[in-house]
Amino acid sequence: MLSMKGISIKDIAKQAGVSPTTVSFVLNGKAKEKRISEQVSKKIQKIATRLKYKPNQLARGLRTGKTKTIGLIVEDIANNFFASLAKVMEDEADKHGYKVLYGSTEDNTEKAKGLLEVLKYRQVDAYIVTPTKNLDKEIEQLKATSKPVVLMDRYFPHVSSHYVVVDNYQGAYNVTSHLANQGYKKIAIVTITSDQIQMKDRLDGFTAALKDHHLPYNKSLVKKIPFELEREAFNTEIKKFLTSVKGIDAVFFATNYLGIYGIESIRSLGWEIGPQIGVASFDDHDLFRLHSPSITCVAQPITEIGKNIVEVLMQELNHPSATPRQIVLEPSVIVRASSDPGKK
Amino acid sequence: MLSMKGISIKDIAKQAGVSPTTVSFVLNGKAKEKRISEQVSKKIQKIATRLKYKPNQLARGLRTGKTKTIGLIVEDIANNFFASLAKVMEDEADKHGYKVLYGSTEDNTEKAKGLLEVLKYRQVDAYIVTPTKNLDKEIEQLKATSKPVVLMDRYFPHVSSHYVVVDNYQGAYNVTSHLANQGYKKIAIVTITSDQIQMKDRLDGFTAALKDHHLPYNKSLVKKIPFELEREAFNTEIKKFLTSVKGIDAVFFATNYLGIYGIESIRSLGWEIGPQIGVASFDDHDLFRLHSPSITCVAQPITEIGKNIVEVLMQELNHPSATPRQIVLEPSVIVRASSDPGKK
DNA sequence: ACGCTGGGCTAAATCGATATAGCATTTGTT
DNA sequence: AACAAATGCTATATCGATTTAGCCCAGCGT
Numbered sequence: 233m234l235s236m237k238g239i240s241i242k243d244i245a246k247q248a249g250v251s252p253t254t255v256s257f258v259l260n261g262k263a264k265e266k267r268i269s270e271q272v273s274k275k276i277q278k279i280a281t282r283l284k285y286k287p288n289q290l291a292r293g294l295r296t297g298k299t300k301t302i303g304l305i306v307e308d309i310a311n312n313f314f315a316s317l318a319k320v321m322e323d324e325a326d327k328h329g330y331k332v333l334y335g336s337t338e339d340n341t342e343k344a345k346g347l348l349e350v351l352k353y354r355q356v357d358a359y360i361v362t363p364t365k366n367l368d369k370e371i372e373q374l375k376a377t378s379k380p381v382v383l384m385d386r387y388f389p390h391v392s393s394h395y396v397v398v399d400n401y402q403g404a405y406n407v408t409s410h411l412a413n414q415g416y417k418k419i420a421i422v423t424i425t426s427d428q429i430q431m432k433d434r435l436d437g438f439t440a441a442l443k444d445h446h447l448p449y450n451k452s453l454v455k456k457i458p459f460e461l462e463r464e465a466f467n468t469e470i471k472k473f474l475t476s477v478k479g480i481d482a483v484f485f486a487t488n489y490l491g492i493y494g495i496e497s498i499r500s501l502g503w504e505i506g507p508q509i510g511v512a513s514f515d516d517h518d519l520f521r522l523h524s525p526s527i528t529c530v531a532q533p534i535t536e537i538g539k540n541i542v543e544v545l546m547q548e549l550n551h552p553s554a555t556p557r558q559i560v561l562e563p564s565v566i567v568r569a570s571s572d573p574g575k576k
Numbered sequence: 577m578l579s580m581k582g583i584s585i586k587d588i589a590k591q592a593g594v595s596p597t598t599v600s601f602v603l604n605g606k607a608k609e610k611r612i613s614e615q616v617s618k619k620i621q622k623i624a625t626r627l628k629y630k631p632n633q634l635a636r637g638l639r640t641g642k643t644k645t646i647g648l649i650v651e652d653i654a655n656n657f658f659a660s661l662a663k664v665m666e667d668e669a670d671k672h673g674y675k676v677l678y679g680s681t682e683d684n685t686e687k688a689k690g691l692l693e694v695l696k697y698r699q700v701d702a703y704i705v706t707p708t709k710n711l712d713k714e715i716e717q718l719k720a721t722s723k724p725v726v727l728m729d730r731y732f733p734h735v736s737s738h739y740v741v742v743d744n745y746q747g748a749y750n751v752t753s754h755l756a757n758q759g760y761k762k763i764a765i766v767t768i769t770s771d772q773i774q775m776k777d778r779l780d781g782f783t784a785a786l787k788d789h790h791l792p793y794n795k796s797l798v799k800k801i802p803f804e805l806e807r808e809a810f811n812t813e814i815k816k817f818l819t820s821v822k823g824i825d826a827v828f829f830a831t832n833y834l835g836i837y838g839i840e841s842i843r844s845l846g847w848e849i850g851p852q853i854g855v856a857s858f859d860d861h862d863l864f865r866l867h868s869p870s871i872t873c874v875a876q877p878i879t880e881i882g883k884n885i886v887e888v889l890m891q892e893l894n895h896p897s898a899t900p901r902q903i904v905l906e907p908s909v910i911v912r913a914s915s916d917p918g919k920k
Numbered sequence: 921a922c923g924c925t926g927g928g929c930t931a932a933a934t935c936g937a938t939a940t941a942g943c944a945t946t947t948g949t950t
Numbered sequence: 951a952a953c954a955a956a957t958g959c960t961a962t963a964t965c966g967a968t969t970t971a972g973c974c975c976a977g978c979g980t
Contacts, residue, residue, distance in 0.1 A: 238697065240966055251930045256968060267928055286697035290638040291966030294935045299634065301677075301698075309666065315659035319680060322653065331677050331694060333645075335670075336663060350675065353582065353630035354645075492862050499866070518836050519863040522843070584936055595960045600938060611958055635936030638965045 239283045247279050248272070259285070293355060302545065303351035304334040305344060305361045307385070313488055313515050313532070314362070317384070320538025321360065328546055330357070339426075339459045341366050348374065358545050360384055365428060380548035382541050386430040387558075394548065396540045396559040400430050400514075403530040403563035404437030407512045408484055410528070410565055412445035415573050416482035416510045419447060422470060422494060423486035425456040434486045434514060452477060463493065470497040474509075482510030482571070488517050495523060511570040525569030532563050583627045591623050592616070599624075603631070637699060646889065647695035648678040649688060649705045651729070657832055657859050657876070658706070661728070664882025665704065672890055674701070683770075683803045685710045692718065702889050704728055709772060724892035726885050730774040731902075738892065740884045740903045744774045744858075747874040747907035748781030751856045752828055754872070756789035758915050760826035760854045763791060766814060766838060767830035769800040778830045778858060796821060807837065814841040818853075826854030826915070832861050839867060855914040869913030876907050 241259075245252040255276055257266040263273040279285075293299040302325055306314040314336075322332050333356060335347040344364045351359065358380040363371060368388045374381050375393065383395040411419050421438045423431055435454065442449040455473040457466060470493055474480060483498075485491040491513025495505070503509050505525055512528040513520060520527035544557045585603070589596040599620055601610040607617040623629075637643040646669055650658040658680075666676050677700060679691040688708045695703065702724040707715060712732045718725050719737065727739035755763050765782045767775055779798065786793040799817040801810060814837055818824060827842075829835040835857025839849070847853050849869055856872040857864060864871035888901045 238966095241968095242966080252967080253930055253932095253969085254928090257929095260968080267926085269928065272928085286693070288638070288966050289698045290634050290643065291935090292968075294632070294634045294638055294937090295966080295968045297935080308663065309653075310656075310660045310663040312654075312656065312659070315656070315662075316654045318659075318678075319652065319654040322679060326679075331679075331698065333675050333677055334662075335666060335675075349630070354633045354675065492866065495866055517863075518861075519866060522836065522839055522863060522867060524868040582936095585938095586936080596937080597939085597960060597962095598958090601959090604938080611956085613958065616958085632936050635965090636938075638967090639936080639938045641965080 238288065239285045240288065241285075244276060244279050244283060244285055247283075248276050250276065255280075259287070297355070298357055299355045300330050301354070301356045302330050302332050303347075303354075303356035303359045303361075304332050305337060305347050305351075305359070306334065307337055307339050307362050307364075309334060309336045311489065312517055313534070316534050317538050320535050321542055324539055324542035325545075328542070337362065337364050339364050345370055352377075358382075358549055360541055360545065362386065363388065363428075365426065378552070380545055380552070382544050382548075382557075384537070384541055386428050389429060392556050394544055394557045396537055396544060396561070397430065398532050398537070398561045398563040400433035400563075401437040401440075403514065403532075403565070404434040404484070404486070405441045406437075406565045407514075407528065407530045408438045408441035409445060410567060411482045411484065411510050411512055411571055412441060412447055414482075414510060414571050416571075417447060418453075418477070418479045419482040419484060419510070420453040420455065420474070420477050420480050421484045421486060422455045422457065422473065422490050424490070425458045431486060438484060438486075453480075457490070466490075466493040467497045467500065470494055471501055474498065474501065474503075480509065481573075482512075485511070485513040488513060488515035488520075491515070491527065491529070492517070492519060495519075495527065505570050506572050507574045510573060516566060520568070523570075525572070528568045528571035529566050530563045531566050533561055536561055582632065583629045584632065585629075588620060588623050588627060588629055591627075592620050594620065603629070641699070642701055643699045644674050645698070645700045646674050646676050647691075647698075647700035647703045647705075648676050649681060649691050649695075649703070650678065651681055651683050651706050651708075653678060653680045655833065656861055657878070660878050661882050664879050665886050668883055668886035672886075681706065681708050683708050689714060696721075702726075702893055704885055704889065706730065707732065707772075709770065722896070724889055724896070726888050726892075726901075728881070728885055730772050733773060736900050738888050738901045740881055740888060740905070741774065742876050742881070742905045742907040744777035744907075745781040745784075747858065747876075747909070748778040748828070748830070749785045750781075750909045751858075751872065751874045752782045752785035753789060754909055754911060755826045755828065755854050755856060755915055756785060756791055758826075758854060759917050760915075761791060762797075762821070762823045763826040763828060763854070764797040764799065764818070764821050764824050765828045765830060766799045766801065766817065766834050768834070769802045775830060782828060782830075797824075801834070810834075810837040811841045811844070814838055815845055818842065818845065818847075824853065825917075826856075829855070829857040832857060832859035832864075835859070835871065835873070836861070836863060839863075839871065849914050850916050851918045854917060860910060864912070867914075869916070872912045872915035873910050874907045875910050877905055880905055 241252045241255050245255045254268055257268055258273050258276040309315055325332055337344040341364045344367050348370055360382050362385045363383055368391050371391055383393055387395040423435055439449055457469050485494040498505060505511050514530045516529050516531035520529050540559050585596045585599045589599045598612055601612055602617050602620040653659055669676055681688040685708045688711050692714055704726050706729045707727055712735050715735055727737055731739040767779055783793055801813050829838040842849055849855050858874045860873050860875035864873050884903050
């Protein structure tokens with residue numbers, strides 16, 4: 233079947249009556265440099281256009297070592313935050329002729345290692361990685377391969393690498409301060425069982441804000457839940473926690489899915505969000521915007537994050553820099569009804 | 577740098593003192609068939625494991641024509657429905673050793689064509705496509721390349737192809753009937769300006785239900801909005817429409833994003849969802865579950881859809897069938913508070 | 921007439937794997 | 951003993967592009 237085989241450089245060479253080498257030179261814009269005459273050059277271009285020639289990326293990749301493919305490892309592509317980011321990055325990468333191979337870790341280190349492995353022998357040119365716990369060794373090894381790696385959402389403080397994140401500390405600090413300013417007195421936090429920097433920063437920002445506002449702080453105000461639980465289990469844990477803290481009047485959920493589970497839990501407890509219990513979450517979501525009452529949150533600048541990640545990646549692909557590019561963007565607090573205690 | 581180059585079949589051959597051919601045979605499980613002795617075979621296996629050999633997929637792909645990569649074209653990877661599906665398909669594909677290259681069309685035919693083009697010269701083995709309007713020619717051409725193509729979410733009635741969809745007609749019919757049974761008398765629909773089968777089916781199911789329940793139906797009850805509008809414009813259009821239909825007491829939104837915009841619009845009109853205006857949407861969403869009141873919807877079996885798609889694809893990759901596999905799954909109506917008019 | 925320079929192009933090697941054809945050597949058959 | 955068949959392995963071409971080295975010819979200077 234003719235239709236199966238694509239047009240190759242040989243086909244063009246044959247039609248133009250020149251060698252494949254010449255065709256390659258011309259189509260790679262090296263006509264001048266390689267002293268190919270205008271005539272021949274134009275002729276080849278014309279034929280290539282007419283035949284709709286597209287280079288076989290496998291062959292090119294095999295020879296040059298460049299596949300024009302980026303490996304993207306996220307925590308969960310079904311999560312709105314990561315999916316939205318994936319969309320932005322896909323768009324940006326496309327502008328540079330790159331495609332994206334993706335995979336979700338589910339915050340599982342073994343899965344993450346597997347993904348890195350697969351992406352490696354698929355010869356991706358660069359990696360965008362949302363690292364899991366204990367992935368630092370692999371990230372360091374990756375650096376040695378001279379393929380750019382940009383970490384996102386979180387990073388390893390002791391590993392010198394590129395990353396693009398938001399100021400999680402400040403975001404948590406600001407939204408907690410906001411809750412305090414609204415008059416809430418006993419504020420708790422629900423977070424994920426994780427020592428990773430982004431969660432640590434959110435927790436630290438939270439506690440710092442409590443301290444600065446002279447509000448009580450102790451371990452009983454912090455609830456950590458393992459990532460891998462099912463929805464029902466999350467809700468059970470959250471409800472148990474909220475009812476266990478006497479005098480609690482506000483709660484900060486440290487991720488969007490915790491926020492969603494949290495709202496569900498609070499409602500099933502029959503508590504009134506706002507007056508009875510102030511609520512805020514990290515990350516924005518359609519649900520937070522449209523919930524009644526609407527939910528106060530710390531929103532990450534998704535478009536900006538995505539663009540920055542791809543920009544760093546492209547720069548590193550073109551001109552690798554000696555020092556790591558570490559970008560910290562500012563999240564913003566979106567104040568909504570859930571943090572309004574009403575007339576007290 | 578040694579670290580840059582991976583271990584190749586030659587390295588193993590050298591260490592084992594055999595030819596690359598032999599190594600290839602052994603590592604591809606053809607030792608028996610090619611009469612390689614147990615001794616040599618084991619030796620090679622051992623060395624391969626020790627060196628952590630991973631075949632270069634580019635080289636293999638170039639030679640065999642198989643890249644173990646699936647091209648996934650969705651409408652919008654940031655949309656919860658497609659993202660969730662992408663997750664399921666990624667998982668399933670992974671079980672068979674396949675990776676996924678994705679792209680979003682934004683329901684734009686030119687973008688879709690571009691994506692197909694790129695995926696083609698990247699030599700993907702198979703395609704999962706959410707087609708846009710007028711993409712039928714390209715889909716037909718693709719079939720001629722003998723690479724499996726499975727359409728999802730929608731298909732072309734006049735094109736004989738594999739597809740996995742839900743029964744959009746029945747879903748819309750059922751949820752509209754439910755609204756009618758709840759006592760709503762003047763039910764409208766908000767849909768997307770699109771002649772594509774999935775939207776047509778939803779509209780047809782809607783009108784058929786009205787007819788069967790002896791409810792009024794005319795053009796003024798149908799609002800079509802172009803996909804590419806911005807959020808604000810969607811809201812404006814929806815509000816204008818809802819207020820223009822005199823006596824309207826329920827509305828069905830034909831996609832999840834329309835449902836979300838719809839809720840926003842209705843709320844900004846100050847109407848009470850349920851008693852004042854019954855609401856239902858196609859697709860489920862966290863937002864619909866947790867909204868007050870919660871939103872009745874037609875839920876698609878996402879996991880089942882995703883598994884079916886990949887299953888069909890794998891079967892076609894292994895044993896291409898003469899007749900197209902066309903799978904229609906049943907969506908289910910999830911009844912929630914938004915379709916309860918209360919005591920009237 | 922000879923060498924030198926530069927213009928215009930190509931042959932051949934290469935990337936890493938797979939597939940085909942086939943070469944020794946041993947074993948079996950009558 | 952002579953030939954066929956089976957055994958165990960390898961040389962080489964190939965996929966489609968890129969890249970290196972270099973060939974041939976024309977024009978120029980002396």
